[in-house]
Amino acid sequence: MRSTTSFKPVFALADVNSMxxxxxRALRPDLRDTPIVVLSNNxxxxxxxxxxxxxxxxxxxxxxxxxEEQARALGVVAFSSxxxxxxxxxNRFAETLRQFTPFVExxxxxxxxxxxxxMRVDLEAYGRQIKETVLQWTTLPICVGIGHTKTLAxxxxxxxxxxxxxxxxxxxxSMSETELDRLFAGIAVDKVWGVGRRYxxxxxxxxxxxxxxxxxxSPKRVRDEFGVVLERTVKELNxxxxxxxxxxxxxxxxxxxxxxxxxxxxxLPALQEAISFHAGNAAARMRKQQxxxxxxxxxxxxxxxxQAPPFGPSMTVALPAPTDCTIKITEVAxxxxxxxxxxxxxxxxxxxxxxxxxxxxxxxVDLFGYAxxxxxxxxxxxxxxxxxxxxxxxxxxxxxxxxxxxxxxxxEMMSPNYTAWAGMPVVGSKLVP
DNA sequence: TCTGGGGTCCTAGGACCC
DNA sequence: TCTGGGGTCCTAGGACCC
Numbered sequence: 212m213r214s215t216t217s218f219k220p221v222f223a224l225a226d227v228n229s230m231x232x233x234x235x236r237a238l239r240p241d242l243r244d245t246p247i248v249v250l251s252n253n254x255x256x257x258x259x260x261x262x263x264x265x266x267x268x269x270x271x272x273x274x275x276x277x278x279e280e281q282a283r284a285l286g287v288v289a290f291s292s293x294x295x296x297x298x299x300x301x302n303r304f305a306e307t308l309r310q311f312t313p314f315v316e317x318x319x320x321x322x323x324x325x326x327x328x329x330m331r332v333d334l335e336a337y338g339r340q341i342k343e344t345v346l347q348w349t350t351l352p353i354c355v356g357i358g359h360t361k362t363l364a365x366x367x368x369x370x371x372x373x374x375x376x377x378x379x380x381x382x383x384x385s386m387s388e389t390e391l392d393r394l395f396a397g398i399a400v401d402k403v404w405g406v407g408r409r410y411x412x413x414x415x416x417x418x419x420x421x422x423x424x425x426x427x428x429s430p431k432r433v434r435d436e437f438g439v440v441l442e443r444t445v446k447e448l449n450x451x452x453x454x455x456x457x458x459x460x461x462x463x464x465x466x467x468x469x470x471x472x473x474x475x476x477x478x479l480p481a482l483q484e485a486i487s488f489h490a491g492n493a494a495a496r497m498r499k500q501q502x503x504x505x506x507x508x509x510x511x512x513x514x515x516x517x518q519a520p521p522f523g524p525s526m527t528v529a530l531p532a533p534t535d536c537t538i539k540i541t542e543v544a545x546x547x548x549x550x551x552x553x554x555x556x557x558x559x560x561x562x563x564x565x566x567x568x569x570x571x572x573x574x575x576v577d578l579f580g581y582a583x584x585x586x587x588x589x590x591x592x593x594x595x596x597x598x599x600x601x602x603x604x605x606x607x608x609x610x611x612x613x614x615x616x617x618x619x620x621x622x623e624m625m626s627p628n629y630t631a632w633a634g635m636p637v638v639g640s641k642l643v644p
Numbered sequence: 645t646c647t648g649g650g651g652t653c654c655t656a657g658g659a660c661c662c
Numbered sequence: 663t664c665t666g667g668g669g670t671c672c673t674a675g676g677a678c679c680c
Contacts, residue, residue: 250648251647251648251649252648252649253646253647253648254646255646255647255648256647256648258648258649272647272648273647274646274647275646275647276645276646276647277646277647279646292648318679318680319679319680320680321680322680404678404679405677405678405679406678407677407678407679409676409677409678410677410678437677438653438654438655438677439653439654440653440654440677440678441677461652463651464651464652465651466650466651467649467650467651468649468650469649469650470648470649471647471648471649474645474646514647515647516646516647559647562649620648621646649680650679650680651678651679651680652677652678652679653676653677653678653679654675654676654677654678655674655675655676655677656673656674656675656676657672657673657674658671658672658673658674659670659671659672659673660669660670660671660672661668661669661670661671662667662668662669
């Protein structure tokens with residue numbers, strides 16, 4: 212963090228418009244004017260859509276099967292989600308932003324905060340320059356919001372997206388208090404970062420329906436009614452900095468791998484494959500962060516949408532010593548599964564969560580030998596991760612994950628050639644088509 | 645037939661201890 | 663046996679985020 216003692220803090224939020232759809236369009240420039248949706252795993256729900264789609268009455272998180280027919284009739288093109296592709300574009304996006312300030316926080320796959328405190332520039336013009344550069348270098352369209360706190364920058368970004376007169380860049384810091392208040396009076400309170408549907412309903416009952424009302428609410432009263440988180444939000448709306456730019460993501464406290472099945476699963480062997488897969492997947496992601504797990508949690512469940520009564524057992528077990536070894540974690544997970552499994556259930560989802568994670572540094576070898584094979588295991592895991600990094604995820608894995616994997620998800624509309632694209636040469640962060 | 649997959653933080657309440 | 667307060671730890675649940 213830079214020192215902010217002599218300047219009023221300034222944050223910007225750069226956010227890619229319809230990230231997943233924009234990535235798909237990058238591969239298919241011919242779809243520039245075609246409405247696109249991207250579907251969740253299993254092609255279940257709509258999780259991203261281009262602007263035109265809202266006008267068609269298709270909503271976010273709507274099950275695809277409910278709207279597919281109508282959408283196709285309207286010429287909508289659908290894609291299965293392709294996270295490797297999106298992660299690749301996300302990295303290019305963040306790298307481009309680093310040209311403008313070293314103080315960049317990657318907040319999510321399609322959003323970065325920038326600290327612009329103390330910059331002697333016309334902030335709005337700078338925002339436009341950022342927007343244009345990202346478009347040129349990555350083909351991704353973005354909006355930029357600028358404010359004295361992260362919460363305000365978020366809100367400014369929303370305004371930049373929604374109100375066309377701003378043309379994609381909205382700078383609250385250059386607006387007068389009166390101007391801002393007039394703007395805030397016209398924005399629904401649930402557009403504020405940290406105010407979801409529930410809070411919005413409760414706030415509405417107290418007569419707080421727009422952002423201006425929330426900004427003017429008494430922090431103490433908000434704290435008593437809603438807790439410290441929303442109190443902080445109110446203060447941030449008033450320009451008080453409570454959230455700072457984060458250096459890097461804090462280490463995870465838990466790592467979860469879970470997924471719905473492509474079709475219902477009933478047999479133990481199929482569940483064993485799925486749990487093995489999730490154990491291996493979670494362990495690999497945990498190793499990437501150089502963490503060890505102290506506990507393993509496994510769950511299986513049927514579908515809330517099926518007629519059957521809900522069945523969703525879950526169990527957690529503490530490990531005798533922290534480990535990052537896929538083999539040990541898988542063993543434990545399979546043991547838990549065996550204890551929970553009941554025949555005659557149509558399982559819809561299963562998952563593994565690794566918990567109580569601790570840094571890999573300084574792990575003690577326990578007295579009873581559980582961890583005594585650590586050097587061997589470490590070499591094996593390093594090899595495993597190396598192969599999978601080089602040749603793609605899942606190239607090397609435990610046999611218990613199965614070969615056919617009949618339980619895996621559907622991705623019937625995946626964009627082709629994504630690996631070739633991911634390997635595209637980069638010159639000075641610039642994308643070379 | 646088909647209904648996402650990750651995470652975090654806070655709070656309240658119970659168990660237990662002194 | 664009854665009474666009370668303070669502290670910690672754990673868990674479940676609810677809210678939020680993308």
